[in-house]
Amino acid sequence: xxxxxxxxxxxxxxxxxxxxxxxxxxxxxxxxxxxxxxxxxxxxxxxxxxxxxxxxxxxxxxxxxxxxxxxxxxxxxxxxxxxxxxxxxxxxxxxxxxxxxxxxxxxxxxxxxxxxxxxxxxxxxxxxxxxxxxxxxxxxxxxxxxxxxxxxxxxxxxxxxxxxxxxxxxxxxxxxxxxxxxxxxxxxxxxxxxxxxxxxxxxxxxxxxxxxxxxxxxxxxxxxxxxxxxxxxxxxxxxxxxxxxxxxxxxxxxxxxxxxxxxxxxxxxxxxxxxxxxxxxxxxxx
Numbered sequence: 001x002x003x004x005x006x007x008x009x010x011x012x013x014x015x016x017x018x019x020x021x022x023x024x025x026x027x028x029x030x031x032x033x034x035x036x037x038x039x040x041x042x043x044x045x046x047x048x049x050x051x052x053x054x055x056x057x058x059x060x061x062x063x064x065x066x067x068x069x070x071x072x073x074x075x076x077x078x079x080x081x082x083x084x085x086x087x088x089x090x091x092x093x094x095x096x097x098x099x100x101x102x103x104x105x106x107x108x109x110x111x112x113x114x115x116x117x118x119x120x121x122x123x124x125x126x127x128x129x130x131x132x133x134x135x136x137x138x139x140x141x142x143x144x145x146x147x148x149x150x151x152x153x154x155x156x157x158x159x160x161x162x163x164x165x166x167x168x169x170x171x172x173x174x175x176x177x178x179x180x181x182x183x184x185x186x187x188x189x190x191x192x193x194x195x196x197x198x199x200x201x202x203x204x205x206x207x208x209x210x211x212x213x214x215x216x217x218x219x220x221x222x223x224x225x226x227x228x229x230x231x232x233x234x235x236x237x238x239x240x241x242x243x244x245x246x247x248x249x250x251x252x253x254x255x256x257x258x259x260x261x262x263x264x265x266x267x268x269x270x271x272x273x274x275x276x277x278x279x280x281x282x283x284x285x286x
Contacts, residue, residue: 006150006153006154006268008045009045009153009156010149010150010153012041012042012045013144013149013152013153014149016038016041016042016119016144017144017145017149019037019038020038020091020119020120020144020145021145023037024091027090027091027118027119028090028091028092028093029090030090031088031089031090031093034088034089034090034091034117034118034119035070035088037119038117038119038144039071039086039088039117039119042122042156043056043071043086046156046157046159046160046161047160047161047162048073048161050071054074054076055073055074055075055161056071056072056073056074057071057072057074057082058070058071060072060082060085062105062108062109064108064109065105065108065109067101067105068105069082069085069086069087069102069105069106069109070085070086070087070088071085071086071088072084072085072086072111073085073086073161073165075161075162075163075165077163078163078165081110081111082109082111083111083112083113083165083166084111084112084113084114084115084124084159084165084166085102085105085106085109085111085113085114085115085127086114086115086117087102087114087115087116087117088117088118088119089116089117089118090118091118091119091120092118092120093118094116094117094118094121094123098116099116099125102114102116103125103127103137106125106127107127111127112126112127112166113125113126113127113139113159113165113166114127115159119144120143120144120145120146121141121142121143122141122142122143122144122156123138123140123141124138124139124140124141124158124159124166125137125138125139126138126139126166139158139166140155140158140159141155142155142156148269148270149269150216150268150269150270150272151269151272153268154215154216154268194229194230194231195229195230195231196230196231196233197230197231197232197233197236197248199251199255201230202226202230202251202252202255203255203258203259204283204286205225205226205229205230206222206226206252206255206256206259206265207259207264207265207275207279207280207282207283207286208283208286209222209225209226209229210222210265210273210274210275210279210283211275211279211280211283211284213275216268216269216272216273216274217272217273217274218271218272218273219256219271219272219273220271222256222273223249223252223253223256226252227248227249227252230248232248235247236248236251256273259279260273262278263276263278263279264276264278264279264282265279
């Protein structure tokens with residue numbers, strides 16, 4: 001899987017951030033430098049072989065349309081045509097005019113997606129739409145200088161060389177609901193029966209919550225979701241002897257740590273958690 005090398009990707013993002021900060025003057029005046037020093041390494045980390053013309057063609061021209069794209073990305077398993085164009089500008093060089101021009105070229109070429117970047121800002125547009133403002137065509141965006149590297153790494157998977165290009169939600173599929181869950185979901189809210197809190201039910205809840213999440217979850221959100229999912233009462237509402245908080249919360253935090261040690265979930269940033277294949281297999285049994 002692409003995100004198996006997430007730590008290596010984060011290291012690259014940190015290095016690119018350093019480059020952008022150290023050489024702002026260069027990147028602000030030299031589009032080619034942005035391509036070779038920032039864009040090419042970023043695409044390579046996402047699985048694109050920038051030296052293979054079957055995957056990446058620089059200075060791509062569609063004979064039917066006036067103009068050209070800086071890069072055309074191809075995934076032969078999906079289509080003989082480009083899956084996306086990548087348009088590179090100088091640092092801070094993305095303007096409304098540039099966006100209109102590049103989306104127009106993609107639209108007229110029949111290419112679904114356009115990635116516009118100045119090295120720092122990366123914006124993925126769903127270009128092939130009629131009568132929709134450019135602001136409503138944005139599928140994903142991130143800033144190397146401003147955003148958390150782990151969040152960038154996961155957002156960027158939407159443009160990785162996979163069959164899920166442009167469809168990040170399919171890269172992290174939700175677990176298909178069981179018949180019991182479907183029946184429960186159709187009942188009025190007051191009829192939904194929560195499972196009683198226990199160490200076993202906490203484990204199941206954490207794995208199910210993460211398996212149904214389409215993106216990494218923050219630790220505090222995961223704990224809150226557990227609280228909403230389970231029926232907590234009695235001794236579990238009482239504080240622990242060391243007053244670290246109510247017993248249910250301490251048990252939940254301990255279970256998160258235990259699942260991480262077992263390899264069923266993994267920490268992918270500061271307080272961000274993602275289920276692993278091992279954890280997803282266990283969750284499918286519940």
